[in-house]
Amino acid sequence: MTDRPFSEYAERNGSPILDVLRYEFDRCSRALEIGSGTGQHAVRFADALTHLTWQTSDVDKNHPGIRAWVTSSGLANLLPPLSLDVRHTSLPALTYDAVYSANTAHIMSIDAVNCMFELVGTTLLAGGTFCLYGPFRQGGEFNASSNAKFHASLRAQNPEMGIRPIEDLDEFGRGHDLIRSRLYAMPANNHIAVWHKETK
Numbered sequence: 001m002t003d004r005p006f007s008e009y010a011e012r013n014g015s016p017i018l019d020v021l022r023y024e025f026d027r028c029s030r031a032l033e034i035g036s037g038t039g040q041h042a043v044r045f046a047d048a049l050t051h052l053t054w055q056t057s058d059v060d061k062n063h064p065g066i067r068a069w070v071t072s073s074g075l076a077n078l079l080p081p082l083s084l085d086v087r088h089t090s091l092p093a094l095t096y097d098a099v100y101s102a103n104t105a106h107i108m109s110i111d112a113v114n115c116m117f118e119l120v121g122t123t124l125l126a127g128g129t130f131c132l133y134g135p136f137r138q139g140g141e142f143n144a145s146s147n148a149k150f151h152a153s154l155r156a157q158n159p160e161m162g163i164r165p166i167e168d169l170d171e172f173g174r175g176h177d178l179i180r181s182r183l184y185a186m187p188a189n190n191h192i193a194v195w196h197k198e199t200k
C-alpha cells in the first residue's frame with residue numbers, strides 16, 4: 001500500500017480553514033475538492049463536517065497518496081479521487097452545493113484557473129458556495145513582502161505560475177455566474193475567497 005504523503009503546510013493551515021468552512025458550508029451536503037494534493041485536508045474536513053459528502057479530486061499522479069489517506073481514514077462520507085484536470089475534464093452540471101480548493105490558483109496557468117471557474121460555475125447548484133484558499137494580490141499589490149518573493153520564485157520555476165490578482169478571479173467568476181461575497185484574511189498572509197453561484 002502507498003505511504004500517506006504528508007505536507008507540514010496542510011497540517012498547519014487545516015484548523016483555520018476548517019473554521020471558515022464550518023460556517024460557509026453549514027447548509028451544504030455535497031462538496032467537491034479540486035486539487036486534493038496529499039489528501040490531508042480532505043480527511044480532516046470530512047471527519048469534522050459530517051453533514052457533507054466530500055468528493056476528492058486531482059490529476060492522476062496524486063491519486064495513490066489521496067487513496068491511501070481516504071482508505072486509512074475509514075470515513076464513510078469521504079470519496080476516493082475523481083480524475084480531474086481542470087483543463088480537460090468536464091463535470092456533470094448542477095451536482096454539488098459546495099466546492100473547495102486550496103493553493104491551486106497560483107500553481108495552475110491563468111488559462112487553467114479560468115477553466116477551474118468554468119467547471120465550478122457548471123457543477124455548482126444555484127446558491128452553491130465556492131471557497132478558494134491561497135495567497136492573492138489585491139489592487140495590484142502583494143499583501144506581504146514574503147508573498148512578493150514567493151511570486152518571484154514561482155515565476156522563476158515556471159512563468160505560467162504566480163499569485164493571482166483577486167480582481168482577475170472575480171472577473172472569471174462573473175463569466176460563470178459566480179459572485180464573490182467574502183474575503184477572509186487567514187494566517188501567513190493567505191485568504192479564503194468565497195463566491196456564490198447566482199440564482200437566476
Ligand SMILES: C[S@@+](CC[C@H](N)C(=O)[O-])C[C@H]1O[C@@H](n2cnc3c(N)ncnc32)[C@H](O)[C@@H]1O
Binds near residue numbers: 058102
Ligand atoms: C500546491 S498543491 C495544493 C494541494 C492541496 N490542495 C493543499 O493545499 O495542500 C496544488 C494542487 O493543484 C493541483 N493541480 C495543478 N494543476 C491542476 C489542474 N490542471 N487540474 C487539477 N488540479 C491541478 C496539483 O495536482 C496539486 O494537488
